[in-house]
Amino acid sequence: MTTITLDAVGKSFGDSRALTDISLQFPAGSFTALLGPSGCGKTTLLRLIAGFEQPTMGVVRFEGDVMADGTRMVPPEERNLGIVFQSYALWPHMDVAANVAYPLKGRGFGRAEIERRTAEALAMVSLTGYERRSVDALSGGQRQRVALARCLVTGTMIILLDEPLANLDVHLRAAMLDVFADTHKRTGATIVFVTHDQSEALALADTIVVLDGGRVQQIGTPEKIYGEPANAMVAGFVGRGSLVAASHGFAARGSASSRGKVLVRPHAVRLTETGLPASVLRLRYTGASYETTLVLANGDTLVADLPTRRGIGEEVRVTVDDAWSVPA
Numbered sequence: 001m002t003t004i005t006l007d008a009v010g011k012s013f014g015d016s017r018a019l020t021d022i023s024l025q026f027p028a029g030s031f032t033a034l035l036g037p038s039g040c041g042k043t044t045l046l047r048l049i050a051g052f053e054q055p056t057m058g059v060v061r062f063e064g065d066v067m068a069d070g071t072r073m074v075p076p077e078e079r080n081l082g083i084v085f086q087s088y089a090l091w092p093h094m095d096v097a098a099n100v101a102y103p104l105k106g107r108g109f110g111r112a113e114i115e116r117r118t119a120e121a122l123a124m125v126s127l128t129g130y131e132r133r134s135v136d137a138l139s140g141g142q143r144q145r146v147a148l149a150r151c152l153v154t155g156t157m158i159i160l161l162d163e164p165l166a167n168l169d170v171h172l173r174a175a176m177l178d179v180f181a182d183t184h185k186r187t188g189a190t191i192v193f194v195t196h197d198q199s200e201a202l203a204l205a206d207t208i209v210v211l212d213g214g215r216v217q218q219i220g221t222p223e224k225i226y227g228e229p230a231n232a233m234v235a236g237f238v239g240r241g242s243l244v245a246a247s248h249g250f251a252a253r254g255s256a257s258s259r260g261k262v263l264v265r266p267h268a269v270r271l272t273e274t275g276l277p278a279s280v281l282r283l284r285y286t287g288a289s290y291e292t293t294l295v296l297a298n299g300d301t302l303v304a305d306l307p308t309r310r311g312i313g314e315e316v317r318v319t320v321d322d323a324w325s326v327p328a
């Protein structure tokens with residue numbers, strides 16, 4: 001198990017700053033998602049941990065050992081970590097077993113040991129029996145599992161996942177979420193996972209780091225990030241919800257300020273006889289409910305998951321059961 005520590009890390013490319021003052025600890029055995037919009041710096045952060053980039057400022061440590069600072073840098077192949085890329089990065093001319101065994105080459109393992117480890121890694125990703133298949137003949141999800149097996153084969157205790165589900169269809173994504181969760185449970189490795197998809201981060205990670213503009217916006221459990229976002233950026237990026245004026249008087253958790261905004265999740269909105277007046281602006285049927293956008297008297301919009309279809313323009317009254325006072 002390996003703890004990864006970043007201490008006041010910054011990264012610039014020429015004049016442009018990709019990351020500013022990042023201090024983070026990824027405890028041994030943790031599963032952390034780096035989440036944020038395109039260009040926020042999440043891939044750069046992962047590449048700094050991997051050793052593909054050198055920090056312009058600050059220090060990267062594994063278990064207290066300096067991996068990189070402004071002057072020194074341990075190369076990726078000496079960091080004992082495994083990486084799974086969105087693009088799989090498999091060798092097309094090799095079969096599945098040869099791809100998985102590749103990192104064991106030149107490490108002094110005997111043939112039987114290589115076969116044993118390869119079989120074990122393939123079993124972990126449910127690909128036993130696929131040893132002699134060409135990787136060209138595999139589906140996207142199977143290729144991703146080969147890539148994961150290749151990173152497990154050395155027994156590495158750090159696994160870095162760079163948008164690993166981005167190329168997969170929605171059903172395969174769900175299956176791969178389970179594969180990653182199982183892998184984490186079985187290996188106890190420290191996993192860092194880059195994604196721009198908040199539902200993946202909420203589903204998989206024990207800790208989420210939200211980045212924007214190269215800075216950390218919030219670090220917390222999925223429940224904390226969803227339930228108590230630290231600012232308007234996190235509130236707007238993670239989960240569905242509406243930011244409305246605190247002056248509506250909805251009872252809100254957090255430090256209330258009558259001038260600020262409160263976040264209301266769609267499940268917390270009900271239509272009642274006595275609530276605030278609103279009118280129906282639009283709706284979308286989602287199967288489980290009707291995602292209905294309501295307009296309040298001051299023009300704020302409120303999204304609600306309602307059990308029944310309402311008419312566009314219909315006048316209703318709304319009650320909010322839960323809201324979060326978003327810090328300014």
Ligand SMILES: Nc1ncnc2c1ncn2[C@@H]1O[C@H](COP(=O)(O)OP(=O)(O)OP(=O)(O)O)[C@@H](O)[C@H]1O
Nearest residue numbers: 013017018036037038039040041042043044045196
């Ligand atoms: N090699 C590079 N040279 C110059 N600028 C770079 C380089 N790599 C990244 N950047 C810049 O650093 C910033 C952060 O990029 P990064 O790829 O880390 O973002 P990201 O959050 O992973 O985005 P995406 O989700 O689109 O991949 C961007 O402004 C990007 O243009």
